[in-house]
Amino acid sequence: MLSPIEPTTAVDQVIHRLAQAISSGILKPGDQLPVEAELAAQLNVAQMTLRQGLNILRELGCIETTRGRNGGSFITTRPIDLGGVFQGNTPTIAEVQDMTDFRMAIENESAAVAALRADRVTIEALRVKLNDCIAGCDGGVDHWLSDNAFHVSISAATGSAKLTKAAAQIQLELHGLYNRLARPFEPILPHKTEHTEILLAIESGDPDRAWAASNAHLVTTHDFLISIVEKLGK
């Protein structure tokens, strides 16, 4: 039997779409959202639905709204905690494993395909994301946003809309997972060298090297997550 669609679904979708854009770095701190009518049209929802979604995101501290001539809704410049969207219990080891399996399927494959397809312009765009990421390694929310953006860019470098969408979804879910653990974390130090190796491997045009570089990085991240979950006694 199909369960009826909850009336809140469209509002949830608004929240998720915007939260996804924030966590994947498509929307950055300080960015202004389009006016409501335009944003509602972009998301293909009624303005009332959009407004309800924006209200919740405002309560969560993800967006700020100012009035007046230059007013509007902006992505907050304070560190964003999307945990409120994903409240839940401490992740289990099985959940972390499932997340890693999903990441490996999408991201390792993306890296390999990107090595075969990415042209110079795409590689340079990826390098910009990598440099943001390295600069962000001194911590804070920027680190997470730049890290997310780098990962999504690898899938985007394949030219596949579906892989890019899946990669953005991964970052959203990963963000939710991290938010269910005690935060904040220091940026994981091997990230700098591992991210760099992923880029170099893609640039070398060697799909096996790119796959292996991505896989090595995801193993590091996986082990890091598992070590925290174990510390929390799950």
Ligand SMILES: [Zn+2]
């Ligand atoms: Zn990373």
